[in-house]
Amino acid sequence: MITFVSKVRQKVTYVLELTKIRVGISVGDPNGIGFEIILKTFQDEQIYDFFIPIVFAHPQNLIDEQKNLGLSINICSLKDLNKPNEGQLNIISCWQEAFSIKYGYECSEAGSFAISSLKSATQALKNGAIDILVTAPIHKKNIQSEAFKFPGHTDYLNQELEGESLMFMITDKLKVALVSDHIPLSAITTYLTPEIIEKKIFLLEQSLIQDFGIKKPKIAVLGINPHTGDNGVIGQEDDTLLRPLIKKQINEGKMIFGPFAADGFFGNKTYHEYDAILAMYHDQGLIPFKTLSFGEGVNFTAGLNYIRTSPDHGTALSIAGKGEANPSSFYHAMNQARSIFLKRKEFKKLK
Secondary structure, rough: OOOOOHHHHHHHOOOOOOOOEEEEEEEEOOOHHHHHHHHHHHHHHHHHHOEEEEEEOHHHHHHHHHHHHHOOEEEEEEEOOOOOOOEEEEEOOOOOOOOOOOOOOOHHHHHHHHHHHHHHHHHHHHHHOOOEEOOOOOOOOOOOOOOOOOOOOHHHHHHHHOOOOOOEEEOOOEEEEOOOOOHHHHHHHHHOOOOHHHHHHHHHHHHHHHOOOHHHHHHHOOOOOOHHHHHOOOOOOOHHHHHHHHHHHHHHHOOOEEEEEEHHHHHHHHHHHHEEEEEOOOHOOOOHHHHHOOOEEEEEEOOOOEEEEEOOOOOOOOHHOOOOOHHHHHHHHHHHHHHHHHHHHHHHHHO
16 A cells, blocks of 8 residues: 555655654644644655654654554654664653643643744754754744744744754745745835845855755845836835845856746746745745645755754644644655755765
């Protein structure tokens, strides 16, 4: 019998060498679909040829969820983080007791458990106990507390991993990075400065080179205003900010083009001509990305010395506990993280 994950595997176009990677997994909101997509992914025994998984949760929650889903997975309660078992789904407890799951229910307790999992996994990444981090979806409202005041994973990891992060949505065929991510629309034009945009272009270019093996990346920059301002009729920012900045980049020998009006750029499929696209704000980049790639897309936190990916969807509280969650994006997130890990090792050897 060919499992769902095996079918997904056949669609993966990049080739990964047979090296087992220690993947740390934070489980996200326990009232959502995090446990389900993790378990469905690891029901395929062939995946253990490529990964040594370590889930940061409570073993009983995974055992109970497995029974609810009618799956058969070799779950192991791990005592020593530095001695994970191959061929098993290792669970290391970061909670004293199993969480009492209420599928689809929003509550701060679920957010607290999600953050405990994230913090434990992040610390393991920093300590070198895991090679890569894959995060299941969190609920941005539930996670807010005096101890955690970040709008999402990216901002937290940017602080903890002491880097300059870039939110980068990726598939094999489409890559969209964001200058601003979880920022209110009313604050966008204040946030967009030449320094910020140039930094994001630099991070995007470096990621394409070291993480994807593209020696001379060709990058498209989307405009700020509708129709990139229509020669000043609908705003001045594209003429005063973006065009001079892009011209400077070109004069420095970089393949940076634009600004492009986002609607036409995606509507006429111009995105096929570029290695990556830099969007100015969240929805400008993520609406077309998810429309074109939903279920296969991966959220990659580029710009850091550590590798973290996540699926391109949220907690899906409306279908939690029903067995309907599709694990394909989580599966792709794991494979992309592994591919980037190996690409970086190759890049370092060539330097």
